[in-house]
Amino acid sequence: MAVAHDDPIGMTSGATATSRYDVAVVEPDPRYRMRLGTQLAGAAQFESIEELVQHLRPGRPVVAVFGPSVAVPLGFQQVQRLVAAYPELGAVFAVAEVSAPVLQAALRAGARDTVAAGDAATMVQAVARVGDLLHDSTASRVPAVVESRANPGRLTVVFSTKGGVGKSTIAINIAVAMARRTDERVALVDADLHFGDIGVLLGIPPQTTITDAAASIQFADAEMLGTMLTRHESGVYVLPAPAEAVLGIALPPEELVGVCSALQSFCGQVIVDTPTAFDDSILALLEAADEILLVGGMDIPSVKNLKIGMQALDLAAIAGPKLHLVLNRANTQVKLDVREIEQVLGLRAEFPIPSDIAVPISVNAGQPVVAQDPKSPATRAMEHIAVTLLGADVAASSKKRRGRKQQ
Numbered sequence: 001m002a003v004a005h006d007d008p009i010g011m012t013s014g015a016t017a018t019s020r021y022d023v024a025v026v027e028p029d030p031r032y033r034m035r036l037g038t039q040l041a042g043a044a045q046f047e048s049i050e051e052l053v054q055h056l057r058p059g060r061p062v063v064a065v066f067g068p069s070v071a072v073p074l075g076f077q078q079v080q081r082l083v084a085a086y087p088e089l090g091a092v093f094a095v096a097e098v099s100a101p102v103l104q105a106a107l108r109a110g111a112r113d114t115v116a117a118g119d120a121a122t123m124v125q126a127v128a129r130v131g132d133l134l135h136d137s138t139a140s141r142v143p144a145v146v147e148s149r150a151n152p153g154r155l156t157v158v159f160s161t162k163g164g165v166g167k168s169t170i171a172i173n174i175a176v177a178m179a180r181r182t183d184e185r186v187a188l189v190d191a192d193l194h195f196g197d198i199g200v201l202l203g204i205p206p207q208t209t210i211t212d213a214a215a216s217i218q219f220a221d222a223e224m225l226g227t228m229l230t231r232h233e234s235g236v237y238v239l240p241a242p243a244e245a246v247l248g249i250a251l252p253p254e255e256l257v258g259v260c261s262a263l264q265s266f267c268g269q270v271i272v273d274t275p276t277a278f279d280d281s282i283l284a285l286l287e288a289a290d291e292i293l294l295v296g297g298m299d300i301p302s303v304k305n306l307k308i309g310m311q312a313l314d315l316a317a318i319a320g321p322k323l324h325l326v327l328n329r330a331n332t333q334v335k336l337d338v339r340e341i342e343q344v345l346g347l348r349a350e351f352p353i354p355s356d357i358a359v360p361i362s363v364n365a366g367q368p369v370v371a372q373d374p375k376s377p378a379t380r381a382m383e384h385i386a387v388t389l390l391g392a393d394v395a396a397s398s399k400k401r402r403g404r405k406q407q
């Protein structure tokens with residue numbers, strides 16, 4: 001039985017529904033259903049998932065709130081199938097008590113949020129957030145089901161000992177450039193917990209973030225982590241940093257590395273943007289990396305900083321051949337020349353990127369420069385990095401194959 005829907009689509013526009021999306025409550029128990037319906041004033045109410053399905057309109061976003069009676073194994077399974085079949089549906093579970101197993105089951109089912117049924121304010125907020133997200137056509141979720149890879153994907157860490165040198169710009173653009181060239185999944189992780197801006201730069205709402213992924217890493221598998229990623233229109237799967245920084249909070253090394261290696265189990269390439277401050281977690285990440293892009297600028301403080309940082313971290317020993325120097329704004333008219341920098345750092349400037357007005361223009365347009373301005377000098381330089389890293393992947397896997405043959 002559907003309650004309170006007298007319009008042809010079966011979903012009424014009330015306080016919680018908007019012209020941009022519908023809101024529905026699914027709960028077999030009439031008492032719970034009424035209560036949820038009151039909390040989400042104006043939501044259409046359905047007794048069962050089957051009944052909801054009869055009223056879904058293709059292409060029209062709907063936030064479906066599943067009540068406590070649906071939060072059982074069979075209910076989670078049905079919701080998982082529903083979410084996979086209707087990408088425009090955002091599932092929210094309203095449960096009697098939010099516990100780790102319930103959270104895990106809901107995430108596996110592809111739910112976008114889980115809230116306590118009694119907490120009306122949080123529920124309304126969750127519905128609004130999910131509704132806005134559904135409406136945002138630039139971002140959509142990864143289907144709940146992801147296939148695991150035979151070999152782990154490659155982990156590339158974009159790192160510097162100096163702030164503001166272009167780490168995030170480079171991480172975003174090489175991820176987008178890679179996604180255009182490979183059929184494999186490319187993930188982009190923002191490990192800058194405090195000032196991470198990848199979500200903002202790509203216009204992705206930080207609905208599930210690296211802290212959520214880290215919090216569930218003990219019990220998360222690839223499938224579950226897949227539901228936490230947001231797909232950018234470029235095809236890159238993004239794990240952003242939280243929108244509101246909690247100062248002083250750091251991810252333990254095992255959680256940061258754990259999230260990345262779980263992503264490697266189903267993504268061909270994992271690119272990580274890092275904060276400037278380095279700690280045990282970043283060191284562990286650098287150790288785990290297959291490739292490290294060490295980003296420096298063409299100014300004396302930047303080079304001095306890189307030199308000191310490299311010595312302090314003993315980076316050459318940790319990183320060895322996987323360390324690649326990226327000199328950003330390498331055409332800048334300053335007294336330093338590239339050869340001098342190479343000598344000071346003891347590293348070849350493998351990837352120079354010119355200073356390019358197309359970069360800030362693309363930031364203002366909310367687009368990565370490789371997508372916005374394919375012919376710009378900065379695009380060409382960053383595409384070269386992406387192609388080289390993808391090539392390194394091909395070389396590494398054929399080496400592995402050769403190695404196996406020779407055994």
Ligand SMILES: Nc1ncnc2c1ncn2[C@@H]1O[C@H](COP(=O)(O)OP(=O)(O)OP(=O)(O)O)[C@@H](O)[C@H]1O
Nearest residue numbers: 163164165166167168169276329354355356359360
């Ligand atoms: N090659 C380039 N040409 C022109 N502008 C650039 C270039 N690379 C980066 N920028 C600009 O420099 C600024 C800093 O870049 P970005 O945010 O990527 O640095 P970051 O190292 O991630 O900084 P933070 O340490 O704050 O995280 C941005 O405004 C960006 O648009």
Ligand SMILES: [Mg+2]
Nearest residue numbers: 167168192197
């Ligand atoms: Mg940054």
